[in-house]
Amino acid sequence: MPAELPASLGCDAVGIPARHGARMLTRLPHAGCVFSDTDWWWWIVPEGSDLELAWPLPSYYSRGARVPTASTRLIHWPEDASPYTPPIPLYLMVCQITGTAPAWSRYEPRSAQEV
Numbered sequence: 187m188p189a190e191l192p193a194s195l196g197c198d199a200v201g202i203p204a205r206h207g208a209r210m211l212t213r214l215p216h217a218g219c220v221f222s223d224t225d226w227w228w229w230i231v232p233e234g235s236d237l238e239l240a241w242p243l244p245s246y247y248s249r250g251a252r253v254p255t256a257s258t259r260l261i262h263w264p265e266d267a268s269p270y271t272p273p274i275p276l277y278l279m280v281c282q283i284t285g286t287a288p289a290w291s292r293y294e295p296r297s298a299q300e301v
Contacts, residue, residue, distance in 0.1 A: 191219065191269040196233025199253060200276060201226045201246035206283050211262060214279060218270040220262035221253070227261070228253050235273035242286035 199221075202210060207227030211217055221228040230251060241247045264270075281288045 191264070191267060193230075193269050195270065197251040197269070198231050198233050198235055199228045199248040199251040200231055200235070200241065200271075200273075200280070201228050201248060201253065202280065202283075203227075203244055210276075210279050210283065214271065214275055216264075216266075216272055216275070217262055218264045218268055219260060220271070221258040222261045223253075223257045223259075226253070228258060229271045229276055230269050231273045231276065232270050235277075238290065239273070239277055240289040241277065242281055242284045242289075244284070245280045 204222060204225055204227055207220070207222065210227075211220065217229070219230040221230075226246070228248070228251070233249075236247045236249070278288060280286075
């Protein structure tokens with residue numbers, strides 16, 4: 187991560203095949219840091235952005251923003267001081283591109299008796 191951008195929420199990364207990267211970048215309302223290599227584009231998201239979300243294939247969710255290649259380079263610098271791409275719009279875009287229905291975990295509040 188660039189030293190100039192504070193990553194106070196921790197960092198994870200979502201990998202998207204490169205063939206989808208440019209189209210996603212132009213359609214997302216906000217994009218943080220995006221890295222790429224020849225095969226993948228990596229979107230920086232806050233740590234834990236996989237909680238209650240099933241990221242569809244062929245996307246790849248990387249905890250700690252560890253990517254499987256050393257040849258990544260920064261290709262998009264965010265317009266603000268945040269390195270993050272908001273995970274929900276990114277998730278919905280990935281679902282749309284892959285033709286996958288979003289899979290939300292159901293939140294079921296505990297009853298008053300369980301509290």
